[in-house]
Amino acid sequence: MTLTVEKLACIRGERQLFCNLSFRLAAGEALLLRGPNGSGKSSLLRILAGFLKPARGGIAWDGAAADDDTEAYSERLHYLGHQDAVKPQLSAEDNLLFWARLLGHDVAEAQAKVEDALTSCGLTRQRRLPGRYLSAGQKRRLALARFLITPASLWLLDEPTNALDAAAVEWFGGVLQKHRESGGLVILASHVPVPLPGARVLDLPEGKLS
Amino acid sequence: MTLTVEKLACIRGERQLFCNLSFRLAAGEALLLRGPNGSGKSSLLRILAGFLKPARGGIAWDGAAADDDTEAYSERLHYLGHQDAVKPQLSAEDNLLFWARLLGHDVAEAQAKVEDALTSCGLTRQRRLPGRYLSAGQKRRLALARFLITPASLWLLDEPTNALDAAAVEWFGGVLQKHRESGGLVILASHVPVPLPGARVLDLPEGKLS
Amino acid sequence: MHALANPARFLRLMAAIRPYAAAVAIIGLVVGLGWGLLISPRDYQQGETVRIMYIHVPSAWMAMFIYAAIAVSSAVALIWRHPVAELVAKASAPVGAAFTLICLVTGSLWGKPMWGTWWVWDARLTSMLILFFLYLGYIALWEAFDDPSRAGRAAAILALVGAVNLPIIKFSVDWWNTLHQPASVLTLEGPKIHPDILWPLLITAVGAQGYYVWILSLRVRAEILNRQARILRFSAAADRRAG
Amino acid sequence: MSAFFGIVMRDLRLGFGAQGAMMTTLLFFVLAVSLFPLGVGPEPEVLARIASGVIWVAALLAAMLSLDRLFATDMEDGTLDLLAQAPLPLGLVALAKTLAHWLTTGLPLAVIAPLLAVLMQMEGDAIPVLLLALLLGTPSLSLIGAIGAALTLGARRGAVLVPLITLPLVIPVLIFGVGAVDAAAYGLSAQPHLLLLGAFFAGAAALSPFAMAGAIKLALE
Amino acid sequence: MSAFFGIVMRDLRLGFGAQGAMMTTLLFFVLAVSLFPLGVGPEPEVLARIASGVIWVAALLAAMLSLDRLFATDMEDGTLDLLAQAPLPLGLVALAKTLAHWLTTGLPLAVIAPLLAVLMQMEGDAIPVLLLALLLGTPSLSLIGAIGAALTLGARRGAVLVPLITLPLVIPVLIFGVGAVDAAAYGLSAQPHLLLLGAFFAGAAALSPFAMAGAIKLALE
Amino acid sequence: MYWSSLGDFLAMGGHAGFVWPSFALALVVLLGLGWSSRIAMKAAEREHAEAKREARADA
Numbered sequence A, B: 001m002t003l004t005v006e007k008l009a010c011i012r013g014e015r016q017l018f019c020n021l022s023f024r025l026a027a028g029e030a031l032l033l034r035g036p037n038g039s040g041k042s043s044l045l046r047i048l049a050g051f052l053k054p055a056r057g058g059i060a061w062d063g064a065a066a067d068d069d070t071e072a073y074s075e076r077l078h079y080l081g082h083q084d085a086v087k088p089q090l091s092a093e094d095n096l097l098f099w100a101r102l103l104g105h106d107v108a109e110a111q112a113k114v115e116d117a118l119t120s121c122g123l124t125r126q127r128r129l130p131g132r133y134l135s136a137g138q139k140r141r142l143a144l145a146r147f148l149i150t151p152a153s154l155w156l157l158d159e160p161t162n163a164l165d166a167a168a169v170e171w172f173g174g175v176l177q178k179h180r181e182s183g184g185l186v187i188l189a190s191h192v193p194v195p196l197p198g199a200r201v202l203d204l205p206e207g208k209l210s
Numbered sequence C: 001m002h003a004l005a006n007p008a009r010f011l012r013l014m015a016a017i018r019p020y021a022a023a024v025a026i027i028g029l030v031v032g033l034g035w036g037l038l039i040s041p042r043d044y045q046q047g048e049t050v051r052i053m054y055i056h057v058p059s060a061w062m063a064m065f066i067y068a069a070i071a072v073s074s075a076v077a078l079i080w081r082h083p084v085a086e087l088v089a090k091a092s093a094p095v096g097a098a099f100t101l102i103c104l105v106t107g108s109l110w111g112k113p114m115w116g117t118w119w120v121w122d123a124r125l126t127s128m129l130i131l132f133f134l135y136l137g138y139i140a141l142w143e144a145f146d147d148p149s150r151a152g153r154a155a156a157i158l159a160l161v162g163a164v165n166l167p168i169i170k171f172s173v174d175w176w177n178t179l180h181q182p183a184s185v186l187t188l189e190g191p192k193i194h195p196d197i198l199w200p201l202l203i204t205a206v207g208a209q210g211y212y213v214w215i216l217s218l219r220v221r222a223e224i225l226n227r228q229a230r231i232l233r234f235s236a237a238a239d240r241r242a243g
Numbered sequence D, E: 001m002s003a004f005f006g007i008v009m010r011d012l013r014l015g016f017g018a019q020g021a022m023m024t025t026l027l028f029f030v031l032a033v034s035l036f037p038l039g040v041g042p043e044p045e046v047l048a049r050i051a052s053g054v055i056w057v058a059a060l061l062a063a064m065l066s067l068d069r070l071f072a073t074d075m076e077d078g079t080l081d082l083l084a085q086a087p088l089p090l091g092l093v094a095l096a097k098t099l100a101h102w103l104t105t106g107l108p109l110a111v112i113a114p115l116l117a118v119l120m121q122m123e124g125d126a127i128p129v130l131l132l133a134l135l136l137g138t139p140s141l142s143l144i145g146a147i148g149a150a151l152t153l154g155a156r157r158g159a160v161l162v163p164l165i166t167l168p169l170v171i172p173v174l175i176f177g178v179g180a181v182d183a184a185a186y187g188l189s190a191q192p193h194l195l196l197l198g199a200f201f202a203g204a205a206a207l208s209p210f211a212m213a214g215a216i217k218l219a220l221e
Numbered sequence F: 001m002y003w004s005s006l007g008d009f010l011a012m013g014g015h016a017g018f019v020w021p022s023f024a025l026a027l028v029v030l031l032g033l034g035w036s037s038r039i040a041m042k043a044a045e046r047e048h049a050e051a052k053r054e055a056r057a058d059a
């Protein structure tokens, strides 16, 4: 399980955000994206998630180019952007259930997974509350709980700790730790310190790796 | 210029978030709201902004109850919630211009104010970019730039530094400092450290002041 | 007024009234309709179909009366922030919709032998159809919110705005020429019809009022209990979390 | 005042810019009306007979097309919070948005209606009356529809909730509007109908700011 | 498959909310149709002539009213990102959403249309044909409208083009639909019209998944 | 009494097909509404009792 990114360049609105970006991430490794506002962190994550075509360069998973089989590639990853994707009309539980079913679990399995995820993220009390009544941090927890339902090798996270309180950040650190121990990869953009010990750091827009 | 909050209680969805909350804020003072997710920070800010009716208790400005003249009260404050209120179709400049005109400035004045605000928040290069193309942090800067257009005595801010980079947080600290030096009040909710030296801290849901 | 604002006291009042309302409803409807079916004479023009009137006309009155009641209690709810008034309005709507439906269908059944068609798009009939839609829109708006206090006030505003339609229904017959006959009971000059027809009609109408109060007492009780159960549930969740 | 027109201008730009609301509404209107010659056949008497009714109903329905998002987008992105805080009373804010809605739907629709009337073989004398009646009537549609849009903010909306609760309320506009045109077509005076339309408009304009402000305040809680 | 129906079920629940939202669509449809007799007047012959046109226009409207937000809400709250990542091909995701849309608008509407046809004094023989034509035609409305909704998401500046493209595309449905019913009313065979409607539907169903997937991918860039 | 025989009564002067459905519909709608209201009230009473019991168990 290795992700190889080679000579990536991103152009948005006719302006080049970064170019010649290369790195390699092996099983259990984590990469922290840093950089000022507008330096292209979210854009890089969206390229890695397959939403955005890079201007130049390529991405490969275990040596196979992502473009060759986009479906297989996108099944390998979980993505969380600036938005929480929590439906205001559905209860916390039903929100998660929908994702569990979509990811291919049958009803009983989905129920069990959702139960565990809700307990883990600390929303058991709010399980029947419609999404619109959740506080900003509760919504964020729910969005993160989605990652617990099905394993995926590569996690792409855009400022995941926004709106989370200290307890939730700690919980999230544990989740990341477990994911990496089981061989998962993490790429995470953040302006604030995140519980990601031993992560390599990529500074945008220069693309300096450290 | 003093804000007095007395025995405030908040009920949401028929359940009580906090009660018997009392504090007093004098000119130049700042109050930092802290507490776990769902403890009612945003709800308190919305009560203070006049959107939500408190279940019990009252708010007074210089001794005059806010309920008596809600218009005068709301003209005295600026509010920023979890959302940025940036229109995706309008350019950064036009977004600000709209608010400047709404706050009663004539065209030339509005132009000048917006110019200053854009320079201050560091978005001069993005001025013609439609809101939808701004990065998360750039949108947040734009939302904060709105505070610079017209002075208001009371600033209510809900996790304002989310998505801001280090430079922007520093800029924002300076803005807050200036506001307080000119006698303004600040009430701010946040999970992360904010540049608000000497602020008193209110812990929700207990309502303990320190 | 303030005595009624207290839900517990209102519940007790409703419980006290209920048996009397039920008695009025049963006696009124049985006597009125029985009289209308068995004793009162046929109409020299309309023949036996005139007996449909004993259902059609009281339901038409109730349909309009209940909408007015909803509008009034909505006003009370908005002005005095009176929680029970809101629930009275909510509980009335299905009853009003039911009477409107009865009026429409019986009118239609009456129209076939009298006018030779099930339905015509004249002012009176159409405005009654609109009243039916108003009821359904009002009910739909209540259902559309998760938060009952929000739903209540939004629906109250709608009910007040919709009250404009009532005079249009009432006076539609005078404003536009229509197949439907104009009012002969509820007029400024007083009733203009034969007492043998008038009496059973009035008794049925009183029975229908009793029925309304009876159902209202059941439904309001359900609404108040549901609301209180919700409060209990939510505050229990809060206590557990805080503790 | 400048704040009021600021909102109108902004909404006009938002309306024209991305959503193309005006184009959709106009197209729908033209399409709905021109369908009838196709469906009913080209006989001039039949067309002339139904022209006023068809044009009015199409106008009514077209106005509803764009209404349900009138306040919703502003609410979802937090703009409505700030508008409620503005120095302008909330009723006027809502009125400004309604005015922008009318300028992008009601007005173009009224302007293009005479053309459709000719297409529908309407009596020549009736056409100016149609224009006048639409100019008087469509603002009421926008005003009452806006109340519905404000009331359903934050509701679990079946997409057609707004028209469902507002259409019954605007039926008098339809009846007086058709009445005015038909009176003119039969050579009678359209004045009483037009006066009633005007009175309805005045009533709606006086009432709706309060209803809208109340409804929006509810939604912001 | 379970993923596909998961999307359908979720969209149905979002659309229905409480039990009542399918009712809302139906009521809107009934209301829209009953506006026409109000505008045109009660004469049965006139109503019978315009009945098919009226019912089709109302059906088109009910579809359009709900369509423009089909993908937009999912896009604004980030759900569309995740749907695009799901194990299901994006075209099928979009198709599932379209199916949910048709189940909440087209189907109930077709089912209740015969009742309205009776109220509108439509020829008895034409009524089964109306039902069949609506069942064949409304899916095309949903499919083509959904392409438009997806295109609006990605459209940068020239968003005004979108309604310009989609509305003309559904005109054939209206024309064949009305044609089928009118043919039956005049005692002619409705079959050619129905076949054309069916062919149109087949084409739309085959084409639209690709168009929708393409348009959505564009919008997610 | 107005009617001379039961058959007369049931025939309603040839309009039985209109008169009786009217009465039947009214009966069905009124009874149905009463019945469903009663069910709703019973359900609410149960729900309320249960919520109360849970609240007491928590305290």
Ligand code: HEM
Binding pocket: C053, C056, C057, C060, C061, C103, C104, C105, C106, C107, C108, C110, C111, C112, C114, C115, C124, C125, C126, C128, C129, C170, C180, C181, C182, C183, C184, C185, C186
């Ligand atoms: C669906 C069709 C019909 C509807 C919606 C309808 C509606 C109404 C309404 C709303 C009223 C109350 C009027 C008021 O108190 O001001 C009423 C009264 C009445 N209707 Fe109908 N009606 C329909 C058909 C008929 C038919 C076919 C007949 C008989 C030929 C009829 C005979 C009457 C009579 C006699 C009254 C009592 C008027 C009075 O004395 O005040 N209706 N109807």
Ligand SMILES: Nc1ncnc2c1ncn2[C@@H]1O[C@H](COP(=O)(O)OP(=O)(O)OP(=O)(O)O)[C@@H](O)[C@H]1O
Binding pocket: A012, A013, A014, A017, A035, A036, A037, A038, A039, A040, A041, A042, A043, A044, B126, B129, B132, B133, B134, B135, B136, B137, B138, B163, B165
């Ligand atoms: N379609 C577009 N056209 C023009 N410019 C664009 C477009 N999309 C994004 N941009 C620009 O691309 C730059 C990078 O945005 P991105 O969201 O990747 O930044 P970021 O590093 O995530 O910033 P933040 O820390 O604020 O989240 C921004 O300056 C933005 O204005």
Ligand SMILES: Nc1ncnc2c1ncn2[C@@H]1O[C@H](COP(=O)(O)OP(=O)(O)OP(=O)(O)O)[C@@H](O)[C@H]1O
Binding pocket: A126, A129, A132, A133, A134, A135, A136, A137, A138, A163, A165, B012, B013, B014, B017, B035, B036, B037, B038, B039, B040, B041, B042, B043, B044, C147
């Ligand atoms: N209309 C409502 N009905 C029921 N519960 C609600 C409603 N609105 C909010 N809540 C609940 O109120 C609580 C307080 O929410 P609030 O947004 O004030 O929290 P917060 O302190 O800002 O949290 P965060 O740090 O996550 O932003 C939450 O638990 C939320 O679920």
Ligand SMILES: [Mg+2]
Binding pocket: A041, A042, A043, A158, B135, B136, B137
């Ligand atoms: Mg970003």
Ligand SMILES: [Mg+2]
Binding pocket: A135, A136, A137, B041, B042, B043, B158
């Ligand atoms: Mg908050």
